[in-house]
Amino acid sequence: MTTHRLVASQTIDRPLEEVFEFFAQPENLGRITPASMSFEQVSTDLDMRSGLQIEHRIRPLLGIPMTWRSTIEAFDRPLSFVDVQASGPYRRWRHHHRFTTVPGGTRIDDDVEYELPLGPLGDVAHALVIREQLREIFRHRARTIEAIFTRPEPNPSPRTVGVAGGTGFVGGAIALELFRRGHRVVVLSHRGATARGPLPDAVELRTVDVGDGAGLPEALHGLDALAIALAFRNSPIEVPRRGQTFEAVDAGGTERLVSAARQAGVGRLFYVSGAGAAPDAARHWFRAKWRAEAAVSKSGLPFTIVRPTWIYGPRDVSLNRFVGFARRLPAVPLTNTGRQLLAPVFIDDVARLAADSLVSDTAIDQVFELGGPETLPMREIVRRALRAAGLSRPILPGPTPLIKLAAAPLQLLPEPPLTPDAVDFINQPATVDIGPLLRRMPRRLTPLDEGLATYLPPASGPGHIVIDAPARRRERPRPVRVE
Numbered sequence: 049m050t051t052h053r054l055v056a057s058q059t060i061d062r063p064l065e066e067v068f069e070f071f072a073q074p075e076n077l078g079r080i081t082p083a084s085m086s087f088e089q090v091s092t093d094l095d096m097r098s099g100l101q102i103e104h105r106i107r108p109l110l111g112i113p114m115t116w117r118s119t120i121e122a123f124d125r126p127l128s129f130v131d132v133q134a135s136g137p138y139r140r141w142r143h144h145h146r147f148t149t150v151p152g153g154t155r156i157d158d159d160v161e162y163e164l165p166l167g168p169l170g171d172v173a174h175a176l177v178i179r180e181q182l183r184e185i186f187r188h189r190a191r192t193i194e195a196i197f198t199r200p201e202p203n204p205s206p207r208t209v210g211v212a213g214g215t216g217f218v219g220g221a222i223a224l225e226l227f228r229r230g231h232r233v234v235v236l237s238h239r240g241a242t243a244r245g246p247l248p249d250a251v252e253l254r255t256v257d258v259g260d261g262a263g264l265p266e267a268l269h270g271l272d273a274l275a276i277a278l279a280f281r282n283s284p285i286e287v288p289r290r291g292q293t294f295e296a297v298d299a300g301g302t303e304r305l306v307s308a309a310r311q312a313g314v315g316r317l318f319y320v321s322g323a324g325a326a327p328d329a330a331r332h333w334f335r336a337k338w339r340a341e342a343a344v345s346k347s348g349l350p351f352t353i354v355r356p357t358w359i360y361g362p363r364d365v366s367l368n369r370f371v372g373f374a375r376r377l378p379a380v381p382l383t384n385t386g387r388q389l390l391a392p393v394f395i396d397d398v399a400r401l402a403a404d405s406l407v408s409d410t411a412i413d414q415v416f417e418l419g420g421p422e423t424l425p426m427r428e429i430v431r432r433a434l435r436a437a438g439l440s441r442p443i444l445p446g447p448t449p450l451i452k453l454a455a456a457p458l459q460l461l462p463e464p465p466l467t468p469d470a471v472d473f474i475n476q477p478a479t480v481d482i483g484p485l486l487r488r489m490p491r492r493l494t495p496l497d498e499g500l501a502t503y504l505p506p507a508s509g510p511g512h513i514v515i516d517a518p519a520r521r522r523e524r525p526r527p528v529r530v531e
Contacts, residue, residue: 049139050171052179054160056186058511060197061153068126068147070196071156072096077104079196079245080189090115098123101134108137108181139163139170156193156511158186179515180375183506190511191362191503195224195246203230207272209406210234210314212258212305214251215243217363218320218398219277225399226275226406227251236267258301259291264308273316273406274309276302276344282365284333284473285464294336302340306347316412317351318405319344320398323417323478325355333473341415350412352405354398357419357478358429361395362503366474370430371504374439385445386427388477391419394499401489410488417480421493429496436500448475 060067070076074094081087086107093100100120105113116136123129126147133141140163148155164170164178209226213219214235224247227233233251237243240255247253256267258278268274278301280292291297302319309317325337337355344351360367373380401418405411424432430443452468459467482493503509 049163049167050174051140052162052164052174053516054158054162054182054186054513055516056158056190056511056513057155058190058193059150059153059155060193061199062197064147064149064154065126067154067156067197071145071147072125072129074100074102078242080192081106082185082188083245085185086113096120096123096129102131137165139165177376183513183515186513187509187511188362190513191509192246194510196248198224198228198248200227200230200250206231207407208232208234208270210236210254210268210271210274211277212236212274212301213277213279214275215239215245215247216277216279217361217365218279218359218395219275220246220363221361221395221399222275222277222320222402223247223251225396225403229403231403234271258304259296261304261308264304265311268305268308268312268314271309271312271314273318274305274314275318275320275402275406276305276340277320277402278302278305282463285467285470287462287464294333295339298333299336299339299343303343306343306349309349310347314349316406317344317347317349318402319351319353320402321353321355323355323357323419323480324476331472331476345413345415352411352413353415354401354405355415355417355480356393356398357480358390358392359395359398360392360499362509364395367392367429367433371433371437371439374434374437374441377441379442379444380430380434381444381446382427382430383446383451383471384426384448384475386425386430386443388426388475389423390426390429390478391421391423391480391482392429392496392499393418393420394494394496396499397491397493401485401491404489404491408489414488416485416489417482418485419478419480419482419493420496420499421482422496423479424496432496433500433504436497436504438506 074096075089078087078089088105090103090105098120103115103117105115107113114137117134118131119134121130121132128146130144142161144159146157164174209231211219211223211233214223215237223233223235227248235247235251235253236256237253238257241253244253254267256263278297280297286293321341322337324334325341326334327338329335341353344353370380427443434441448471452471455466455468455471458464501508
Protein backbone atom coordinates (compact mmCIF):
# COMPACT_ATOMS: atom_id res chain seq x y z
CA MET A 49 0.00 0.00 0.00
CA THR A 50 1.53 3.32 -1.10
CA THR A 51 1.89 5.98 1.56
CA HIS A 52 1.67 9.54 0.25
CA ARG A 53 2.87 12.64 2.04
CA LEU A 54 1.76 16.25 1.69
CA VAL A 55 3.82 19.02 3.30
CA ALA A 56 2.68 22.65 3.32
CA SER A 57 3.94 25.77 5.06
CA GLN A 58 2.86 29.41 5.27
CA THR A 59 3.85 32.43 7.35
CA ILE A 60 1.19 34.81 8.67
CA ASP A 61 1.86 38.27 10.10
CA ARG A 62 0.15 37.52 13.39
CA PRO A 63 1.28 36.33 16.84
CA LEU A 64 1.44 32.61 17.59
CA GLU A 65 -1.47 32.52 20.04
CA GLU A 66 -3.86 34.30 17.65
CA VAL A 67 -3.06 32.00 14.74
CA PHE A 68 -3.28 28.85 16.86
CA GLU A 69 -6.65 29.86 18.31
CA PHE A 70 -8.09 30.19 14.83
CA PHE A 71 -7.10 26.62 13.95
CA ALA A 72 -8.12 25.32 17.36
CA GLN A 73 -11.74 26.13 16.57
CA PRO A 74 -13.11 23.22 14.50
CA GLU A 75 -15.91 25.38 13.13
CA ASN A 76 -13.30 27.36 11.16
CA LEU A 77 -12.51 24.31 9.03
CA GLY A 78 -15.54 25.12 6.89
CA ARG A 79 -14.20 28.63 6.23
CA ILE A 80 -10.96 27.36 4.69
CA THR A 81 -12.51 24.47 2.73
CA PRO A 82 -13.41 25.15 -0.94
CA ALA A 83 -17.09 25.92 -1.45
CA SER A 84 -17.22 23.16 -4.07
CA MET A 85 -16.84 20.62 -1.23
CA SER A 86 -20.13 21.80 0.37
CA PHE A 87 -18.64 21.43 3.86
CA GLU A 88 -21.15 20.87 6.68
CA GLN A 89 -20.24 20.62 10.36
CA VAL A 90 -22.19 17.83 12.10
CA SER A 91 -20.60 17.71 15.55
CA THR A 92 -21.88 20.04 18.25
CA ASP A 93 -19.08 19.41 20.76
CA LEU A 94 -16.31 21.61 19.36
CA ASP A 95 -14.24 22.17 22.50
CA MET A 96 -10.79 21.35 21.11
CA ARG A 97 -8.85 18.79 23.17
CA SER A 98 -7.04 15.50 22.91
CA GLY A 99 -9.52 12.69 22.26
CA LEU A 100 -12.20 14.95 20.73
CA GLN A 101 -14.29 13.27 18.02
CA ILE A 102 -15.28 15.58 15.15
CA GLU A 103 -17.74 14.72 12.39
CA HIS A 104 -18.54 16.66 9.25
CA ARG A 105 -19.98 16.04 5.79
CA ILE A 106 -18.44 16.93 2.47
CA ARG A 107 -19.51 16.50 -1.15
CA PRO A 108 -16.28 16.13 -3.11
CA LEU A 109 -17.76 14.44 -6.18
CA LEU A 110 -21.05 15.05 -8.03
CA GLY A 111 -22.68 16.41 -4.86
CA ILE A 112 -22.67 12.98 -3.23
CA PRO A 113 -22.51 13.42 0.57
CA MET A 114 -19.68 11.73 2.46
CA THR A 115 -19.14 11.63 6.21
CA TRP A 116 -15.67 12.27 7.63
CA ARG A 117 -14.98 11.50 11.29
CA SER A 118 -11.72 12.60 12.88
CA THR A 119 -10.11 12.10 16.26
CA ILE A 120 -7.81 14.69 17.82
CA GLU A 121 -4.95 12.38 18.68
CA ALA A 122 -2.73 15.01 20.36
CA PHE A 123 -3.24 18.62 21.39
CA ASP A 124 -0.43 20.88 22.63
CA ARG A 125 -1.60 24.51 22.88
CA PRO A 126 -0.33 26.70 21.20
CA LEU A 127 2.25 24.63 19.33
CA SER A 128 0.59 21.68 17.61
CA PHE A 129 -2.21 19.19 17.28
CA VAL A 130 -2.82 16.00 15.30
CA ASP A 131 -6.07 14.86 13.71
CA VAL A 132 -6.50 11.30 12.48
CA GLN A 133 -9.31 10.07 10.24
CA ALA A 134 -11.46 7.55 12.09
CA SER A 135 -13.71 6.98 9.09
CA GLY A 136 -13.94 8.64 5.71
CA PRO A 137 -12.75 8.51 2.11
CA TYR A 138 -9.13 7.57 2.86
CA ARG A 139 -7.72 4.28 4.03
CA ARG A 140 -5.48 6.27 6.34
CA TRP A 141 -5.13 10.02 7.04
CA ARG A 142 -2.93 11.61 9.70
CA HIS A 143 -2.55 15.41 9.72
CA HIS A 144 0.04 17.02 12.01
CA HIS A 145 -0.45 20.80 12.45
CA ARG A 146 2.51 22.77 13.83
CA PHE A 147 2.79 26.46 14.73
CA THR A 148 6.09 28.28 15.27
CA THR A 149 7.03 31.87 16.04
CA VAL A 150 9.35 33.18 13.31
CA PRO A 151 10.54 36.61 12.15
CA GLY A 152 7.50 38.20 10.51
CA GLY A 153 4.86 36.33 12.50
CA THR A 154 3.83 32.70 12.77
CA ARG A 155 4.74 29.82 10.49
CA ILE A 156 2.01 27.25 9.90
CA ASP A 157 3.26 23.78 8.94
CA ASP A 158 1.01 20.96 7.73
CA ASP A 159 2.38 17.43 7.46
CA VAL A 160 -0.13 14.89 6.13
CA GLU A 161 0.43 11.17 5.60
CA TYR A 162 -2.35 9.40 3.76
CA GLU A 163 -3.22 6.19 1.94
CA LEU A 164 -6.04 5.51 -0.49
CA PRO A 165 -8.29 2.46 -0.52
CA LEU A 166 -8.66 -0.04 -3.39
CA GLY A 167 -4.97 -0.85 -3.75
CA PRO A 168 -3.70 -0.29 -7.33
CA LEU A 169 -6.95 1.42 -8.31
CA GLY A 170 -6.41 3.92 -5.51
CA ASP A 171 -2.92 4.61 -6.83
CA VAL A 172 -4.36 5.30 -10.28
CA ALA A 173 -7.02 7.61 -8.79
CA HIS A 174 -4.29 9.46 -6.90
CA ALA A 175 -2.27 10.03 -10.05
CA LEU A 176 -5.27 11.10 -12.14
CA VAL A 177 -7.39 13.10 -9.68
CA ILE A 178 -6.62 13.03 -5.95
CA ARG A 179 -3.10 14.46 -6.05
CA GLU A 180 -4.11 17.65 -7.86
CA GLN A 181 -7.35 17.91 -5.91
CA LEU A 182 -5.42 17.91 -2.64
CA ARG A 183 -2.96 20.44 -4.01
CA GLU A 184 -5.81 22.77 -4.95
CA ILE A 185 -7.52 22.30 -1.57
CA PHE A 186 -4.37 23.30 0.30
CA ARG A 187 -3.70 26.20 -2.09
CA HIS A 188 -7.23 27.38 -1.43
CA ARG A 189 -6.57 27.08 2.31
CA ALA A 190 -3.41 29.19 2.00
CA ARG A 191 -5.16 31.95 0.05
CA THR A 192 -8.10 31.95 2.43
CA ILE A 193 -5.90 32.07 5.53
CA GLU A 194 -3.96 34.98 4.06
CA ALA A 195 -7.23 36.86 3.43
CA ILE A 196 -8.65 36.13 6.88
CA PHE A 197 -5.57 37.59 8.57
CA THR A 198 -5.39 40.67 6.30
CA ARG A 199 -4.17 43.77 8.14
CA PRO A 200 -6.07 46.97 7.30
CA GLU A 201 -4.10 50.05 6.32
CA PRO A 202 -4.41 53.21 8.43
CA ASN A 203 -7.24 55.38 7.13
CA PRO A 204 -7.81 58.86 8.63
CA SER A 205 -11.28 59.13 7.06
CA PRO A 206 -12.81 55.63 7.06
CA ARG A 207 -16.32 55.10 5.76
CA THR A 208 -18.86 52.47 6.68
CA VAL A 209 -19.55 50.56 3.47
CA GLY A 210 -22.04 47.76 2.95
CA VAL A 211 -21.46 45.07 0.34
CA ALA A 212 -24.53 43.16 -0.84
CA GLY A 213 -23.34 39.83 -2.19
CA GLY A 214 -20.12 40.24 -0.21
CA THR A 215 -19.67 36.50 0.35
CA GLY A 216 -19.48 35.78 -3.39
CA PHE A 217 -16.59 35.91 -5.83
CA VAL A 218 -16.92 39.55 -6.92
CA GLY A 219 -18.55 40.97 -3.80
CA GLY A 220 -16.07 39.21 -1.55
CA ALA A 221 -13.13 40.75 -3.42
CA ILE A 222 -14.72 44.20 -3.10
CA ALA A 223 -15.31 43.70 0.63
CA LEU A 224 -11.72 42.58 1.21
CA GLU A 225 -10.28 45.52 -0.77
CA LEU A 226 -12.40 47.99 1.22
CA PHE A 227 -11.28 46.36 4.48
CA ARG A 228 -7.64 46.45 3.37
CA ARG A 229 -8.01 50.21 2.81
CA GLY A 230 -9.15 50.71 6.37
CA HIS A 231 -12.90 51.14 5.84
CA ARG A 232 -15.49 49.60 8.15
CA VAL A 233 -17.11 46.87 6.06
CA VAL A 234 -20.58 45.40 6.54
CA VAL A 235 -21.43 42.39 4.39
CA LEU A 236 -25.06 41.53 3.67
CA SER A 237 -25.76 37.85 3.07
CA HIS A 238 -28.79 35.59 3.32
CA ARG A 239 -26.50 32.82 4.62
CA GLY A 240 -25.22 34.82 7.58
CA ALA A 241 -22.10 33.87 9.53
CA THR A 242 -21.82 30.44 7.87
CA ALA A 243 -20.80 32.22 4.65
CA ARG A 244 -17.96 34.27 6.17
CA GLY A 245 -15.25 32.22 4.43
CA PRO A 246 -12.18 34.37 3.67
CA LEU A 247 -13.61 37.57 5.13
CA PRO A 248 -11.60 38.86 8.11
CA ASP A 249 -13.27 38.50 11.49
CA ALA A 250 -13.48 42.29 11.83
CA VAL A 251 -15.89 42.43 8.86
CA GLU A 252 -19.45 42.60 10.17
CA LEU A 253 -22.01 40.20 8.69
CA ARG A 254 -25.70 41.04 8.67
CA THR A 255 -28.16 38.34 7.67
CA VAL A 256 -30.74 39.56 5.19
CA ASP A 257 -32.54 38.13 2.16
CA VAL A 258 -32.98 40.48 -0.80
CA GLY A 259 -35.59 38.07 -2.15
CA ASP A 260 -38.40 39.59 -0.11
CA GLY A 261 -36.78 42.78 1.20
CA ALA A 262 -37.92 42.21 4.79
CA GLY A 263 -35.66 44.00 7.25
CA LEU A 264 -33.55 45.62 4.55
CA PRO A 265 -33.79 49.26 5.76
CA GLU A 266 -32.69 48.16 9.24
CA ALA A 267 -29.82 46.11 7.78
CA LEU A 268 -28.59 49.16 5.86
CA HIS A 269 -28.76 51.48 8.86
CA GLY A 270 -25.57 53.46 9.45
CA LEU A 271 -24.02 52.83 6.02
CA ASP A 272 -22.28 55.68 4.23
CA ALA A 273 -22.24 53.74 0.97
CA LEU A 274 -23.49 50.48 -0.52
CA ALA A 275 -21.83 48.29 -3.14
CA ILE A 276 -24.20 45.86 -4.88
CA ALA A 277 -22.67 42.72 -6.38
CA LEU A 278 -25.49 40.21 -6.24
CA ALA A 279 -25.19 36.74 -7.75
CA PHE A 280 -27.37 33.69 -7.26
CA ARG A 281 -25.96 30.28 -6.43
CA ASN A 282 -24.20 28.60 -9.35
CA SER A 283 -24.76 31.57 -11.68
CA PRO A 284 -25.35 31.60 -14.65
CA ILE A 285 -27.24 28.31 -14.24
CA GLU A 286 -30.73 29.45 -13.26
CA VAL A 287 -33.14 27.40 -11.13
CA PRO A 288 -36.50 29.26 -11.33
CA ARG A 289 -38.30 27.04 -8.79
CA ARG A 290 -35.77 28.18 -6.19
CA GLY A 291 -35.84 31.84 -7.16
CA GLN A 292 -32.29 31.60 -8.53
CA THR A 293 -32.71 33.70 -11.66
CA PHE A 294 -31.35 36.95 -13.06
CA GLU A 295 -34.78 38.56 -12.85
CA ALA A 296 -35.35 37.58 -9.22
CA VAL A 297 -31.87 38.30 -7.85
CA ASP A 298 -30.06 40.77 -10.11
CA ALA A 299 -33.11 42.86 -11.01
CA GLY A 300 -35.58 42.35 -8.14
CA GLY A 301 -32.92 42.13 -5.44
CA THR A 302 -31.21 45.31 -6.59
CA GLU A 303 -34.52 47.20 -6.76
CA ARG A 304 -35.31 46.24 -3.17
CA LEU A 305 -31.81 47.18 -2.01
CA VAL A 306 -32.01 50.59 -3.67
CA SER A 307 -35.41 51.30 -2.15
CA ALA A 308 -34.13 50.32 1.29
CA ALA A 309 -30.97 52.41 0.80
CA ARG A 310 -33.07 55.52 0.27
CA GLN A 311 -35.08 54.79 3.41
CA ALA A 312 -31.94 54.13 5.46
CA GLY A 313 -30.16 57.30 4.34
CA VAL A 314 -27.30 55.59 2.51
CA GLY A 315 -25.18 58.25 0.85
CA ARG A 316 -23.82 56.51 -2.24
CA LEU A 317 -24.30 53.47 -4.48
CA PHE A 318 -21.99 51.28 -6.56
CA TYR A 319 -23.48 48.61 -8.80
CA VAL A 320 -21.75 45.73 -10.62
CA SER A 321 -23.75 45.25 -13.82
CA GLY A 322 -22.56 43.44 -16.94
CA ALA A 323 -21.23 44.29 -20.39
CA GLY A 324 -24.20 44.21 -22.75
CA ALA A 325 -26.89 45.49 -20.35
CA ALA A 326 -29.64 47.17 -22.38
CA PRO A 327 -33.45 47.49 -22.23
CA ASP A 328 -33.89 45.80 -25.61
CA ALA A 329 -31.11 43.20 -25.29
CA ALA A 330 -31.80 39.83 -26.90
CA ARG A 331 -30.85 37.92 -23.74
CA HIS A 332 -32.97 38.16 -20.60
CA TRP A 333 -29.94 38.41 -18.29
CA PHE A 334 -28.90 41.65 -19.99
CA ARG A 335 -32.42 43.01 -19.63
CA ALA A 336 -32.37 42.09 -15.94
CA LYS A 337 -29.07 43.94 -15.49
CA TRP A 338 -30.55 46.98 -17.23
CA ARG A 339 -33.54 46.89 -14.90
CA ALA A 340 -31.16 46.93 -11.96
CA GLU A 341 -29.17 49.78 -13.51
CA ALA A 342 -32.37 51.81 -13.91
CA ALA A 343 -33.16 51.38 -10.21
CA VAL A 344 -29.69 52.61 -9.28
CA SER A 345 -29.50 55.54 -11.72
CA LYS A 346 -33.00 56.78 -10.85
CA SER A 347 -32.55 56.43 -7.09
CA GLY A 348 -31.69 60.08 -6.51
CA LEU A 349 -28.47 58.96 -4.80
CA PRO A 350 -24.95 59.52 -6.14
CA PHE A 351 -24.05 56.34 -8.02
CA THR A 352 -21.46 54.53 -10.09
CA ILE A 353 -22.33 51.65 -12.41
CA VAL A 354 -19.66 49.34 -13.81
CA ARG A 355 -20.29 46.94 -16.68
CA PRO A 356 -17.53 44.32 -16.56
CA THR A 357 -16.80 41.61 -19.07
CA TRP A 358 -15.66 38.13 -18.05
CA ILE A 359 -14.13 38.42 -14.57
CA TYR A 360 -11.45 35.89 -13.67
CA GLY A 361 -9.43 35.14 -10.55
CA PRO A 362 -8.70 32.48 -7.91
CA ARG A 363 -12.33 31.99 -6.85
CA ASP A 364 -14.07 32.25 -10.24
CA VAL A 365 -16.11 29.30 -11.44
CA SER A 366 -15.81 30.07 -15.16
CA LEU A 367 -12.24 30.10 -16.44
CA ASN A 368 -11.16 27.87 -13.55
CA ARG A 369 -13.67 25.27 -14.69
CA PHE A 370 -11.73 24.77 -17.92
CA VAL A 371 -8.52 24.39 -15.93
CA GLY A 372 -10.32 21.80 -13.82
CA PHE A 373 -11.28 19.90 -16.97
CA ALA A 374 -7.62 19.85 -17.99
CA ARG A 375 -6.62 18.37 -14.64
CA ARG A 376 -9.14 15.53 -14.93
CA LEU A 377 -9.66 14.91 -18.65
CA PRO A 378 -7.39 14.17 -21.62
CA ALA A 379 -8.87 17.16 -23.47
CA VAL A 380 -10.67 20.41 -22.64
CA PRO A 381 -14.18 20.65 -24.12
CA LEU A 382 -15.72 23.95 -25.22
CA THR A 383 -19.41 24.67 -25.78
CA ASN A 384 -18.74 26.19 -29.22
CA THR A 385 -15.76 26.88 -31.48
CA GLY A 386 -14.24 29.31 -28.97
CA ARG A 387 -14.00 32.16 -31.48
CA GLN A 388 -16.12 34.69 -29.58
CA LEU A 389 -14.12 37.74 -28.48
CA LEU A 390 -13.73 38.59 -24.80
CA ALA A 391 -11.75 41.14 -22.78
CA PRO A 392 -11.22 39.26 -19.49
CA VAL A 393 -10.72 41.49 -16.47
CA PHE A 394 -8.80 40.48 -13.35
CA ILE A 395 -10.83 40.41 -10.13
CA ASP A 396 -8.34 42.68 -8.33
CA ASP A 397 -8.96 45.40 -10.94
CA VAL A 398 -12.71 45.17 -10.34
CA ALA A 399 -12.25 45.42 -6.56
CA ARG A 400 -9.88 48.38 -6.81
CA LEU A 401 -12.25 50.25 -9.13
CA ALA A 402 -15.14 49.66 -6.74
CA ALA A 403 -13.15 50.94 -3.75
CA ASP A 404 -11.97 53.99 -5.72
CA SER A 405 -15.45 54.78 -7.02
CA LEU A 406 -17.01 54.88 -3.56
CA VAL A 407 -14.75 57.76 -2.47
CA SER A 408 -13.91 59.59 -5.72
CA ASP A 409 -15.98 62.54 -6.91
CA THR A 410 -14.97 61.79 -10.51
CA ALA A 411 -16.97 58.55 -10.35
CA ILE A 412 -20.25 60.14 -9.28
CA ASP A 413 -23.18 59.43 -11.61
CA GLN A 414 -21.00 57.58 -14.10
CA VAL A 415 -21.47 54.35 -16.06
CA PHE A 416 -18.21 52.65 -17.00
CA GLU A 417 -17.51 49.63 -19.17
CA LEU A 418 -14.70 47.54 -17.70
CA GLY A 419 -12.51 44.92 -19.30
CA GLY A 420 -8.90 43.88 -19.43
CA PRO A 421 -6.34 45.52 -21.73
CA GLU A 422 -6.52 42.64 -24.25
CA THR A 423 -9.37 41.38 -26.42
CA LEU A 424 -8.90 37.72 -27.31
CA PRO A 425 -10.87 34.74 -28.62
CA MET A 426 -12.24 32.45 -25.93
CA ARG A 427 -10.08 29.59 -27.16
CA GLU A 428 -6.90 31.67 -26.72
CA ILE A 429 -7.93 32.69 -23.20
CA VAL A 430 -8.38 29.05 -22.23
CA ARG A 431 -5.07 28.13 -23.88
CA ARG A 432 -3.23 30.78 -21.86
CA ALA A 433 -4.87 29.62 -18.64
CA LEU A 434 -3.73 26.05 -19.29
CA ARG A 435 -0.21 27.26 -20.05
CA ALA A 436 -0.11 29.28 -16.82
CA ALA A 437 -1.22 26.18 -14.89
CA GLY A 438 1.52 24.09 -16.51
CA LEU A 439 -1.00 21.91 -18.35
CA SER A 440 -0.89 20.72 -21.94
CA ARG A 441 -4.22 19.50 -23.31
CA PRO A 442 -5.97 19.75 -26.68
CA ILE A 443 -8.93 22.14 -26.71
CA LEU A 444 -11.92 20.60 -28.45
CA PRO A 445 -14.71 22.68 -30.03
CA GLY A 446 -18.22 21.59 -29.13
CA PRO A 447 -21.41 21.39 -31.23
CA THR A 448 -23.57 24.01 -29.51
CA PRO A 449 -27.00 22.68 -30.64
CA LEU A 450 -26.21 19.16 -29.41
CA ILE A 451 -24.84 20.45 -26.09
CA LYS A 452 -27.99 22.52 -25.51
CA LEU A 453 -30.14 19.51 -26.40
CA ALA A 454 -28.23 17.36 -23.91
CA ALA A 455 -28.50 20.08 -21.24
CA ALA A 456 -32.29 20.43 -21.54
CA PRO A 457 -33.27 17.45 -19.33
CA LEU A 458 -30.65 18.47 -16.75
CA GLN A 459 -32.94 21.36 -15.79
CA LEU A 460 -35.06 18.85 -13.87
CA LEU A 461 -32.22 18.14 -11.42
CA PRO A 462 -32.16 19.95 -8.03
CA GLU A 463 -28.80 21.54 -8.93
CA PRO A 464 -28.41 21.40 -12.74
CA PRO A 465 -24.77 21.29 -13.87
CA LEU A 466 -25.75 22.97 -17.15
CA THR A 467 -28.81 24.42 -18.88
CA PRO A 468 -29.44 25.57 -22.47
CA ASP A 469 -29.51 29.22 -21.36
CA ALA A 470 -26.22 28.76 -19.50
CA VAL A 471 -24.67 27.47 -22.74
CA ASP A 472 -25.77 30.68 -24.49
CA PHE A 473 -24.40 32.73 -21.59
CA ILE A 474 -21.00 31.02 -21.85
CA ASN A 475 -20.87 31.39 -25.64
CA GLN A 476 -21.65 35.12 -25.81
CA PRO A 477 -18.93 37.61 -26.77
CA ALA A 478 -18.07 40.41 -24.33
CA THR A 479 -16.09 43.34 -25.67
CA VAL A 480 -16.05 46.81 -24.13
CA ASP A 481 -14.76 50.35 -24.59
CA ILE A 482 -12.54 51.15 -21.60
CA GLY A 483 -11.52 54.55 -22.97
CA PRO A 484 -14.06 56.61 -20.96
CA LEU A 485 -13.04 54.85 -17.74
CA LEU A 486 -9.31 55.40 -18.29
CA ARG A 487 -9.80 59.06 -19.19
CA ARG A 488 -11.89 59.79 -16.12
CA MET A 489 -10.21 57.44 -13.62
CA PRO A 490 -6.72 56.64 -14.99
CA ARG A 491 -5.38 53.24 -13.91
CA ARG A 492 -3.36 50.26 -15.07
CA LEU A 493 -5.42 47.20 -15.95
CA THR A 494 -3.81 43.80 -15.48
CA PRO A 495 -2.79 41.89 -18.64
CA LEU A 496 -4.23 38.38 -18.80
CA ASP A 497 -0.94 36.47 -18.43
CA GLU A 498 0.04 38.61 -15.44
CA GLY A 499 -3.26 37.99 -13.68
CA LEU A 500 -3.16 34.25 -14.35
CA ALA A 501 0.41 34.08 -13.03
CA THR A 502 -0.75 35.18 -9.57
CA TYR A 503 -2.74 32.02 -8.90
CA LEU A 504 -2.53 29.28 -11.56
CA PRO A 505 1.14 28.16 -11.64
CA PRO A 506 1.85 25.36 -9.13
CA ALA A 507 4.26 27.56 -7.15
CA SER A 508 2.06 30.69 -7.18
CA GLY A 509 0.15 32.19 -4.30
CA PRO A 510 1.01 32.25 -0.60
CA GLY A 511 2.83 29.42 1.11
CA HIS A 512 4.60 26.34 -0.16
CA ILE A 513 3.06 22.93 -0.94
CA VAL A 514 4.82 19.69 -1.85
CA ILE A 515 3.13 16.36 -2.51
CA ASP A 516 5.60 13.51 -2.49
CA ALA A 517 4.22 10.18 -3.68
CA PRO A 518 7.15 7.78 -3.53
CA ALA A 519 6.76 4.21 -4.70
CA ARG A 520 6.93 3.02 -1.12
CA ARG A 521 4.86 0.16 0.24
CA ARG A 522 3.77 -0.31 3.80
CA GLU A 523 4.62 -3.87 4.71
CA ARG A 524 3.12 -4.96 7.96
CA PRO A 525 4.27 -5.34 10.66
CA ARG A 526 7.16 -3.03 9.75
CA PRO A 527 6.38 0.61 10.69
CA VAL A 528 6.13 3.49 8.24
CA ARG A 529 9.35 5.40 7.92
CA VAL A 530 8.90 9.15 7.16
CA GLU A 531 11.91 10.78 5.60
